[in-house]
Structure formats: structure tokens, C-alpha cells
Amino acid sequence: MFKNSTLVLMLLLALSACKNESKEKNPEEKQTNVDTDLNHMLNNYYEEGLKLNPLNATFSGDARYNDSFPNFLSDEYTSELKNYYTKYKDEASKIDDSDLSETEKMSKAILLWECNINLEALSFKNSQYFPIDQMWSVNLLMGQLASGSSAQPFKTVEDYSNWLKRVDGFVLWLNSAESRMREGMAAGYVLPKSLIVKVIPQLKAMTETNVEQNLYYSPIKNFPENFSEEDKKQIGEDYFKMVSEKIVPAYKSLHDFMAGDYLKAGRTTTGIADTPNGEAFYKHQIKLYTTTEMTADEIHQLGLNEVARISSEMEKVKEQIGFKGNLKAFFNHVRTNKEMMPFNEPQQIIDNFYAIHEKMKPQLEILFDNKPKTEFEVKQTEKFRENSASAEYNPGSLDGTRPGIFYVPIPNASEYNIYSDESLFLHEAIPGHHYQISLTQENDALPMFRKTLFYSGYGEGWALYSESLGKELGLFTDPYQYFGMLGAEMHRAVRLVVDTGMHSKGWTREQAIQYCLENEAESEAGIISEIERYMANPGQALAYKIGQLKILELRAKAEKEMGNKFQIAEFHNQVLETGCVPLALLENKINNWIANSK
Known part of the structure; x- marks a missing residue:
């Protein structure tokens, strides 16, 4: 039963007055009362959220609502959601930041961001009509x-x-x-x-x-x-x-x-702008997924710049391998190279991912002194959805009893190209999504509602940043695998161009497919699947590169300003211990860490 926060504070004030014969609390007592009020509110927010979306409870390993499936599409459900976010936004706004610790301030800021972005989402009809x-x-x-x-x-x-x-x-x-x-x-x-x-x-x-x-x-x-x-x-x-x-x-x-x-x-037509209120919805989606105030034009130009930079790096690999021909011809060479398709059975592909993990274990000890207890597994994507699926990670349960699972689509094992498997494992499994999500879920210092949050700008940004750690982790010794990492990064850079192109600049599906074919080494079938993915969820594909660049920027700043005091494992601790947060909050935290180190 929800307790009235004002009543709680009044009772605590009365107890304090009786004990101290004073109408005012001392600072320590005031802090305790505010802590109680905030934590109580955050716990209620989490518990009510599980009732509203029992599937989240199931995936967290909470079995209380495993028999429930609300009608997410009903007007009644939409009204419940609106009341839920409005109530907690109002309650959080009443709490004075001056009474809170830094961790509590971040929890409050995240809660307000959650309420605001979800209330904004409810002003659109897209989730009901699509x-x-x-x-x-x-x-x-x-x-x-x-x-x-x-x-x-x-x-x-x-x-x-x-x-x-x-x-x-x-x-x-x-x-x-x-x-x-x-x-x-x-x-x-x-x-x-x-x-x-x-x-x-x-x-x-x-x-x-x-x-x-x-x-x-x-x-x-x-x-x-x-x-x-x-x-x-x-x-x-x-x-x-x-x-x-x-x-x-x-x-x-x-x-x-x-x-x-x-x-x-x-x-x-292709883009979301061709639907009612589409331009405003896309602006909302950019904010939702990047957790920034960037515009579509800014992101499009950033994508073009990144495509040019990564193309230059790809040229160097092409020359190292000794391939004669232009970069586009090299893409086709990589796509069709039978030496990069050495397996006949799905299990061989899965075993190769486990071998990648074994190879990098010694260096993981150096780059990370906090590692999750939750186990992980690699599985083939189920057949019924395999043809339209991308590789993905499903988190383990909150108590760690169910492992995190890295799903790999393998429609045809004999045609599966392994050139990017090292970077793919770094992204989806270790130290990418599995480390970030599992460490968050295992962090007892975080309130429950923060353990299951996922912001794509941070979460996908961290996973893409993890790919850049390949050489530090003893991988990418094969130039094709290093090219695979560049290809994965190019894939995310291209996303900035084609997503904004389709949803903001009038590009057609076919234009977007052609741009990808000219700038990355993905197969044509894979590119078509990806473009249609961006069409189905405008803005989601922008999160990866935006988040990665922010984490790289923060690491470079810390290395420069901290000098010999900089420790890579501690930087990773600082980034991961917050759990998933909007990028502006992560930047504030790292800036404070750098300042305090001086």
C-alpha cells in the first residue's frame, strides 16, 4: 500500500520534536527522512511498473506476474500509463536536491527523465496504430x-x-x-x-x-x-x-x-515523416534513443564525417592484405570470400564464439576488475524469426540464476561469414551487453527501478565502445577480423546517414540500401534486413554511434587530464557502476570523477 509521503515526513518530524524538544531536525535526521521518502517512492515506482508491464517482471526473473498480459493497446491501459508517469513526476519534483546524495540526485534525475520521455511518447498514436x-x-x-x-x-x-x-x-x-x-x-x-x-x-x-x-x-x-x-x-x-x-x-x-x-x-513511401505528425514523432524518437537534443541534420552530418574517417582506415587494411582494386570491390571480396565461411553446422559457429572468449580472458583481467557473476550462453536464433533477426543479447535474470543469452541468426551455416565475429562477440556478449547489463543488475547500491532500465544511447554506445577494445583484449590479430571491427563501426556510422535520410530527408528504401552497399561490407540480404529494421523503429539505430563517441570522448578527456593517475579499469568502473543513464548524466559523473582526482 502506498504511503502518503507528506504524512511520513510529518510523523518523523513529530518524533524528532518529542525527542529533542525542538521544532527542527538536525541535518543528519533531515537526510534520513528524505532518504526514506525518496527510496520509498522509487520502490513504489518500480513495483507499480512491474504490474503495468508484467513481461518486464518475467524477463527480470520475477515470477509474480507470469500469468498476466495486459492489453497494451486499450485506451484504459494508456490512461493508466499516463496517470502512473504523471503521479511520479509530480512526487519527484517535490523533493529538494539539496537534501540528496549524488547517487540519489542521479536516481531522481533518471526518474524525471523517464516520466517526461514516456509522457511525451503517449502524446503520439504510433504505438497503438503500429x-x-x-x-x-x-x-x-x-x-x-x-x-x-x-x-x-x-x-x-x-x-x-x-x-x-x-x-x-x-x-x-x-x-x-x-x-x-x-x-x-x-x-x-x-x-x-x-x-x-x-x-x-x-x-x-x-x-x-x-x-x-x-x-x-x-x-x-x-x-x-x-x-x-x-x-x-x-x-x-x-x-x-x-x-x-x-x-x-x-x-x-x-x-x-x-x-x-x-x-x-x-x-x-519509406520514412515516418510520411505519416501524420511524423516529423514531430521522429524528433521524439531521436531524443528517446540518443538521450540528447541533437537534430536530424546534425546527426546526418556526423554520420557523413564518420563514414569518411572509417573509409580511410579501411583503405589501410585493404593495402595491408594486398587486395588490388577499390574499396567497393574489397567489400564484395569480403562478402563472398569462401575462406571466411569455414563452417557447415550451426554448432561450429557457436563454438567459435566461445573460443573468442577464451582468447581474450587474460586481458579482461587487466581492463576490468569488476566482472559479472551472471553466466552467459550463445544460442542460435529460433527458426521462426531467424530470417528477419539480427544478432542480439537477452539479459539474465536479476538473481543471476538464468544466464544472459547471445542469440545468433544462422539461416545457413555454410554461408555464414565469420569476418566480423570478434567484434560481434565484444558487442553482444563480453564486455558489451553482458557486462554492462549484468553488472547493473548485480549492483546492490542501485534502486530496483534502475537495474532494469535500458537507454540505447548508453547501452548500445557501451557495446560499440567495447568493440574498440578488441586490440587491447588480444583480438584483431587477423586483418580480416580488424576489418570486421571497422565494418561494424562503419555499419553504425552508415546508420546515422540512412536513418536520418529516410525519416527526415525523403530518402527511399532503395536509396538507403544502395548507400549501404557502397559504403559497407554487409551482404545485400543483411543490408535489406537492416534498412527495414530502421524503417520499423525510427531513430533506434542512431543510438550506437552517438553513445560510443561520447564514451570515447570522456575516456580521452580523462586520460589527458588525469595523466599518470588514469587507470583504465577504474574508468570502466566509473562508466558501468551507474547502470544505464542518459548520456548527459554520465558525462556529469565522469567530469566530477576527473575533477575529484585532481
């Missing part, structure tokens, strides 16, 4: 959970029952998604045709009428050994009905709608 796309939407997340090998547990009879109840809520969401998209069509909000055609087969896969082959029947194939035959029989019957009577019909209806009316109405 509930489904080929890469980011909740139906894909539910598919991961349905596989039985993700964050939703299937260890007890209650676990199996929880999933049935959650699916009931999800089916309601699927029906609402169709209704909302019909509303969106009427209001001018509709996906580009090139994205719709990628969603249709994803939905089709879930209409499998051979129930035992349907993804949502998967948990029945892996019963725990301690289940009784009676439990297995009953659960099996319940899941058969769930798939045949709920999942298949709901997905079939949505599939038929998207393959019919929605596809016919699909946009032939």
Missing part, C-alpha cells in the same frame, strides 16, 4: 517465450498454468492489434508494403494446425521429470485446446487481415 512489425513487436517476444527455452519458466504445474492464463491476455491483444491497425489505416497510419510482406510469413507460421508442430505447443515436449502422468495428460489436453482453439484462430485472423486489406493499404 502494434506489429517484422522485428520489434510483442508477438515476436511472445513467440520466444512460447518456445519454452526463454525467460518464461516451465518447471512446475503452476508455471504451465501461468502460461495458459498469459496466453488468454495475449489473444485479446492480437484481436486488438487488428482493430487498432484498421483505425490506423483510416487515420493515415500504415506500414510500408516492404515491411508488411515480411510480417505475413511470421504470422503464417503460427497458424500451423498440426498442433504438435505449432511453436505454442513446445513446452509440452519438455515436461520436467517429476511431473505425474495425470498432470502431463491434463496439461497436454489444456495446451492442445489453447493452440487449436485460441492461438491458431487469432493468428489466422490477423494473418488474413495483413495479407489482405492491410497489404493493399500499405504505404509505398
Whole structure:
């Protein structure tokens, strides 16, 4: 039950007056009272947030809401969200910074940023009218959970029952998604045709009428050994009905709608600016993902500058390898070089990532004196989403019992090119997302709500910065792997150009694809998938380079101003111990650390 913060303070003041025969508290008592009030508020914010988004609780390893799936698309839910953020914004604003420690000031600043950016998001209709796309939407997340090998547990009879109840809520969401998209069509909000055609087969896969082959029947194939035959029989019957009577019909209806009316109405244009209020929405997305006030024009020019700088570095590698021809020809050489495709089985690719980890372990001890306790695994991306997926990291549970997982799409092992695998591992696994997220979750000094926050500017910026540590970690001894790192950095620089190009400067999908083909070594199929990813989530792709450049800038400043006092492991501690924060707050923290060191 939420306690009135004013009442708490009044009671504490009364106790203080009785004890000290004074109407005023001494400074230490005042600090304690404010601490209690702030921490109480932050805890309530976190707990209420889990109820509003129980999927976050599940992925954090909190099982209390594993049976819940609210209708995120309903007007009632939107109203709840608005009230939630408004309430905590008002409460946080009443707390005086002069009473807070530096850590508490940062927690308050982050909370206010969260409330403001989410309230701003609620002023747009995009999340309701674009509930489904080929890469980011909740139906894909539910598919991961349905596989039985993700964050939703299937260890007890209650676990199996929880999933049935959650699916009931999800089916309601699927029906609402169709209704909302019909509303969106009427209001001018509709996906580009090139994205719709990628969603249709994803939905089709879930209409499998051979129930035992349907993804949502998967948990029945892996019963725990301690289940009784009676439990297995009953659960099996319940899941058969769930798939045949709920999942298949709901997905079939949505599939038929998207393959019919929605596809016919699909946009032939590319950028979000071609939708109602699109320019304002893109400005919001830039702020959301970069956590800066940069404009689309500034980011576009920064991207062009970075593309030119990285191209110069790539020329040096080309010359080192002895390749005769221009850089574009070298890209094609790298894309098609069979020596860079040495494997035939997915497990060989996964084993290669583990070998990369072993190679860099000695240097990790030097660059990092804080390492997470949470384990990590490398897994192949599930088949149902593999063709449209990028490599990604899924965090472990808050208590560390579920490992972090690095998912790798391997549609065809014999065509898998390993030239960028070292940089990919640095980014997605160690010391990239796995270190940053796990250390945050394991940091008991942080309030709970900060343990599960993810700001792309910081989080993706850290992961891209981690790629630049390759040589310091004993990697990139092969010039092709070093070129792979440059290629990954170029990939993020190109994103600045094409994302702003499509969503702010009128570029078409085809123009963006061509720009990528001319400036990076990704395969054409990979580039098409990436461009369509940016189309589905405007602005997200900007975060990587913006964040990386800020961390590199802060490291260079610390090295210059601290001189011999600079220790790389301590710099990494300073960056990682805050958890995910907006970049301006990280910059303030590092500047204070540099100043205090003097």
C-alpha cells in the first residue's frame, strides 16, 4: 500500500520534536527522512511498473506476474500509463536536491527523465496504430517465450498454468492489434508494403494446425521429470485446446487481415515523416534513443564525417592484405570470400564464439576488475524469426540464476561469414551487453527501478565502445577480423546517414540500401534486413554511434587530464557502476570523477 509521503515526513518530524524538544531536525535526521521518502517512492515506482508491464517482471526473473498480459493497446491501459508517469513526476519534483546524495540526485534525475520521455511518447498514436512489425513487436517476444527455452519458466504445474492464463491476455491483444491497425489505416497510419510482406510469413507460421508442430505447443515436449502422468495428460489436453482453439484462430485472423486489406493499404513511401505528425514523432524518437537534443541534420552530418574517417582506415587494411582494386570491390571480396565461411553446422559457429572468449580472458583481467557473476550462453536464433533477426543479447535474470543469452541468426551455416565475429562477440556478449547489463543488475547500491532500465544511447554506445577494445583484449590479430571491427563501426556510422535520410530527408528504401552497399561490407540480404529494421523503429539505430563517441570522448578527456593517475579499469568502473543513464548524466559523473582526482 502506498504511503502518503507528506504524512511520513510529518510523523518523523513529530518524533524528532518529542525527542529533542525542538521544532527542527538536525541535518543528519533531515537526510534520513528524505532518504526514506525518496527510496520509498522509487520502490513504489518500480513495483507499480512491474504490474503495468508484467513481461518486464518475467524477463527480470520475477515470477509474480507470469500469468498476466495486459492489453497494451486499450485506451484504459494508456490512461493508466499516463496517470502512473504523471503521479511520479509530480512526487519527484517535490523533493529538494539539496537534501540528496549524488547517487540519489542521479536516481531522481533518471526518474524525471523517464516520466517526461514516456509522457511525451503517449502524446503520439504510433504505438497503438503500429502494434506489429517484422522485428520489434510483442508477438515476436511472445513467440520466444512460447518456445519454452526463454525467460518464461516451465518447471512446475503452476508455471504451465501461468502460461495458459498469459496466453488468454495475449489473444485479446492480437484481436486488438487488428482493430487498432484498421483505425490506423483510416487515420493515415500504415506500414510500408516492404515491411508488411515480411510480417505475413511470421504470422503464417503460427497458424500451423498440426498442433504438435505449432511453436505454442513446445513446452509440452519438455515436461520436467517429476511431473505425474495425470498432470502431463491434463496439461497436454489444456495446451492442445489453447493452440487449436485460441492461438491458431487469432493468428489466422490477423494473418488474413495483413495479407489482405492491410497489404493493399500499405504505404509505398519509406520514412515516418510520411505519416501524420511524423516529423514531430521522429524528433521524439531521436531524443528517446540518443538521450540528447541533437537534430536530424546534425546527426546526418556526423554520420557523413564518420563514414569518411572509417573509409580511410579501411583503405589501410585493404593495402595491408594486398587486395588490388577499390574499396567497393574489397567489400564484395569480403562478402563472398569462401575462406571466411569455414563452417557447415550451426554448432561450429557457436563454438567459435566461445573460443573468442577464451582468447581474450587474460586481458579482461587487466581492463576490468569488476566482472559479472551472471553466466552467459550463445544460442542460435529460433527458426521462426531467424530470417528477419539480427544478432542480439537477452539479459539474465536479476538473481543471476538464468544466464544472459547471445542469440545468433544462422539461416545457413555454410554461408555464414565469420569476418566480423570478434567484434560481434565484444558487442553482444563480453564486455558489451553482458557486462554492462549484468553488472547493473548485480549492483546492490542501485534502486530496483534502475537495474532494469535500458537507454540505447548508453547501452548500445557501451557495446560499440567495447568493440574498440578488441586490440587491447588480444583480438584483431587477423586483418580480416580488424576489418570486421571497422565494418561494424562503419555499419553504425552508415546508420546515422540512412536513418536520418529516410525519416527526415525523403530518402527511399532503395536509396538507403544502395548507400549501404557502397559504403559497407554487409551482404545485400543483411543490408535489406537492416534498412527495414530502421524503417520499423525510427531513430533506434542512431543510438550506437552517438553513445560510443561520447564514451570515447570522456575516456580521452580523462586520460589527458588525469595523466599518470588514469587507470583504465577504474574508468570502466566509473562508466558501468551507474547502470544505464542518459548520456548527459554520465558525462556529469565522469567530469566530477576527473575533477575529484585532481
